[in-house]
């Protein structure tokens with residue numbers, strides 16, 4: 186029904202209810218069924234009138250100050266498309282060369298452009314100067330010119346879907362290289378390169394999702410009420426993100442575990458001959474809820490970095506600045522964890538969860554600083570309870586985002602000068618161990634410093650009287666921000682039923698906190714190695730985890746856990762790939 190009403194200014198305003206249901210459905214349908222299409226194009230041309238309609242839809246997009254900054258360059262010439270495809274090919278190869286092994290294999294299977302498979306390519310450009318300096322809105326936010334051209338792309342993409350035309354967006358270009366090929370003047374930027382043609386079918390879900398490259402994030406992760414971080418769907422109460430994560434953690438699936446055990450016994454090898462790896466495969470099946478479980482790849486190690494107030498107590502000979510310097514080293518690819526990760530085919534992500542320095546934003550660094558280091562736990566709590574919860578939540582969200590980005594195995598890493606002291610205190614608080622048994626020499630300290638370190642842990646415990654039934658309180662008393670975030674990272678992995686390989690004593694201390702918050706979280710944990718730190722052995726036996734590697738490492742960074750990645754992956758692969766006595770026609774032992 187349409188109503189006309191008079192507004193205070195004597196002008197007619199069109200008042201309308203929504204569209205009739207059928208038309209509304211069509212709008213939502215086209216939005217849901219629009220796809221980025223890269224294969225299955227028909228070679229036939231697109232009639233000019235259809236192309237015209239689609240371009241007219243693009244041209245009706247909203248734009249900042251009504252500047253309409255877009256232009257559309259329609260390309261059909263084969264020779265030109267060949268030159269453009271070569272430009273994209275070079276960047277595709279460069280990107281592939283930079284990927285960790287499992288990602289590179291997956292990328293190799295993906296088709297990322299259809300420049301030559303489609304009859305027409307359309308470039309949407311942006312003139313960021315159009316309309317002069319008083320273009321409304323753009324004066325304060327110059328980027329809004331680009332946003333406007335992107336909206337033209339969105340209109341084009343939706344209209345094309347309605348016409349049965351597939352559209353594939355290609356961004357593997359050096360923007361100015363492509364601009365030169367198209368004769369764009371210097372003030373005009375390329376916004377989108379679109380490959381357009383008729384297709385036989387539109388995939389029901391994004392191709393990158395069906396290929397396992399990335400997953401769609403649930404809407405509830407993206408909707409915040411009033412303030413960032415206050416998650417609430419319309420009409421619903423805000424959810425406590427940590428409570429949500431804890432509620433999602435459940436025991437392993439007994440049926441899948443039994444199936445895995447039974448399959449291990451039928452595999453063409455003597456029963457039990459894979460030793461601890463058989464248990465790993467059974468636990469992976471229990472976690473995934475199916476047998477065989479998915480291969481734990483791709484894998485990503487997240488190195489959580491933070492500084493510690495207790496450093497002031499002289500517990501280490503290393504200056505605090507080394508934390509930030511090592512973060513730079515991780516990001517430059519120069520640390521041991523980078524070498525091990527490159528060898529094992531894992532990606533390295535670095536998280537600033539509380540480094541006492543300002544870090545430059547660079548690719549690979551997640552800026553999630555809670556504070557510039559903790560306070561000295563011998564003088565008071567290391568952090569507030571709110572900070573502890575914020576760090577745990579940040580860790581869980583990082584786990585979630587890394588899984589949504591396609592990772593099937595998470596690996597803990599850490600960096601923080603003085604963090605073995607905080608770990609020792611946490612381990613004593615959670616397990617009741619004696620500080621003399623749980624405190625180690627960290628990076629290597631003399632007898633006097635070692636005695637001082639034990640004394641610091643004792644003083645901390647005396648001061649705070651930690652209650653292991655209050656894990657947030659324990660983390661707040663002693664923790665590094667990296668311990669709290671790692672606890673959240675473990676909980677996040679467990680909630681999504683993705684395996685998490687634990688590194689040494691810092692991850693162990695964090696796992697104690699995670700287990701205190703949700704005992705079933707340990708079902709997701711695989712102890713990568715046993716560190717030389719004495720507190721780590723205490724932790725592993727307390728948690729009932731068997732380390733996969735025992736090489737006397739005491740470096741941290743995630744190094745021991747990364748070394749164990751191929752073991753965890755091999756355990757899963759054996760369960761999946763090895764023939765059974767009956768399938769291979771091999772006689773079993775009587």
Ligand SMILES: Cc1cc2nc3c(=O)[nH]c(=O)nc-3n(C[C@H](O)[C@H](O)[C@H](O)COP(=O)(O)O)c2cc1C
Nearest residue numbers: 219220221296297298354355356357390391392393
């Ligand atoms: C800005 C932008 C750039 C993109 N660049 C590429 C690209 O270079 N290659 C590619 O295969 N897909 C590209 N895509 C498509 C995305 O992979 C795709 O939109 C995403 O996987 C979601 O799938 P859907 O569009 O089918 O919903 C791009 C998409 C956008 C929005």
